[in-house]
Amino acid sequence: MKTVTIDMPKFGQVVLKNYTHLSHEALLAVLKMRNHPDVRKKMFDHDPITESEHFHFINRLSKRTDTEHFLVLYQDKILGAINVTDADEQAQSAYVGMFSNLESTHPMAAFILENALIYYGFDQRQFTALIAEVLEENKNVIALHQRFGFRPAPTDTNGVVRLVLSNVIEKNKGSHG
Amino acid sequence: MNKVSDLVLEVVRELGSDQENKALVNADLETPLFGRNLDSMGIVFLVTDLEARISEEWDLAITLADERAMSQNTSPFRSVKTLTQYTQTLLDEAKTSA
Numbered sequence A: 001m002k003t004v005t006i007d008m009p010k011f012g013q014v015v016l017k018n019y020t021h022l023s024h025e026a027l028l029a030v031l032k033m034r035n036h037p038d039v040r041k042k043m044f045d046h047d048p049i050t051e052s053e054h055f056h057f058i059n060r061l062s063k064r065t066d067t068e069h070f071l072v073l074y075q076d077k078i079l080g081a082i083n084v085t086d087a088d089e090q091a092q093s094a095y096v097g098m099f100s101n102l103e104s105t106h107p108m109a110a111f112i113l114e115n116a117l118i119y120y121g122f123d124q125r126q127f128t129a130l131i132a133e134v135l136e137e138n139k140n141v142i143a144l145h146q147r148f149g150f151r152p153a154p155t156d157t158n159g160v161v162r163l164v165l166s167n168v169i170e171k172n173k174g175s176h177g
Numbered sequence B: 001m002n003k004v005s006d007l008v009l010e011v012v013r014e015l016g017s018d019q020e021n022k023a024l025v026n027a028d029l030e031t032p033l034f035g036r037n038l039d040s041m042g043i044v045f046l047v048t049d050l051e052a053r054i055s056e057e058w059d060l061a062i063t064l065a066d067e068r069a070m071s072q073n074t075s076p077f078r079s080v081k082t083l084t085q086y087t088q089t090l091l092d093e094a095k096t097s098a
Helices: A024-034 A051-061 A109-124 A139-147 A169-176 B003-019 B040-058 B080-097
Strands: A003-008 A012-018 A068-074 A077-088 A093-100 A129-135 A151-153 A160-166
Touching: A003 A109, A012 A109, A024 A051, A024 A068, A024 A077, A068 A109, A077 A109, A093 A109, A109 A129, A109 A139, A109 B040, A129 A139, A139 A160, A139 B040, B003 B040, B003 B080, B040 B080
Parallel strands: A093 A129
Antiparallel strands: A003 A012, A012 A068, A068 A077, A077 A093, A129 A160, A151 A160
16 A cells, blocks of 8 residues: 555544655655664664665565555654564464654654554554564563553564564554554 | 642652663653653653553543644643643543543
8 A cells, every 4th residue: 555544543644655655755764764773773683774775675565565664654744664564364463563763853653653553453454463573672662562552472583572462453442542 | 749740750750760760760840751851652651651540549541642732832741740730631621521
């Protein structure tokens, strides 16, 4: 999907723009966000991303049907990005991730990004489970996911915490949206 | 100091302890929050903790993070004082309609 508009009960409209349909300038803004040192250190690969690697990555995304990355806008401001990767249509589950635009001065950015991720996964894509894998030293990110109902699940990968959220959208619509 | 400011300060100080943030551990009403001592992830922790404590204390459900909070002339998340004032307003409304 090119652009998805989500209507959140507590925040109103949030716009998700697929990376594969962004302008060159917008993609450079995405690269800048991806390369922020505080974003990189939370990723599995800490190395800065070159412009060439970034555009190859975008190019590869356009050929995949199981993976989507979105820029998240609220009131025309970029709050960050969310992604749904390795979607398993049979298992109705997908891996999810997010990062903030660290130049954003919006106090609700993390609230809105996490809600956008959950609503897109459950409401739009109808997954029954969302899986987040986070480096174990990223205690705040783990705690953030847990505040929204993600629960730890077993994993064989050392240094990684796996968290799973089952579809609770109807039950929690009033509390998190 | 009233009960709401005591509660807000308690939650802020506990969060400061979790986040190893001295300014929050020693918070008073003038302590800045968002932009100085908390990022937007910290605001999630503060809001969810405070909403839970209010529910325990008064058995009332209030929503501190929504469009209304964002439309205030002064952001509720600017300082402990502004958060206390906004929390008090929401609590008064919730008590009236309960």
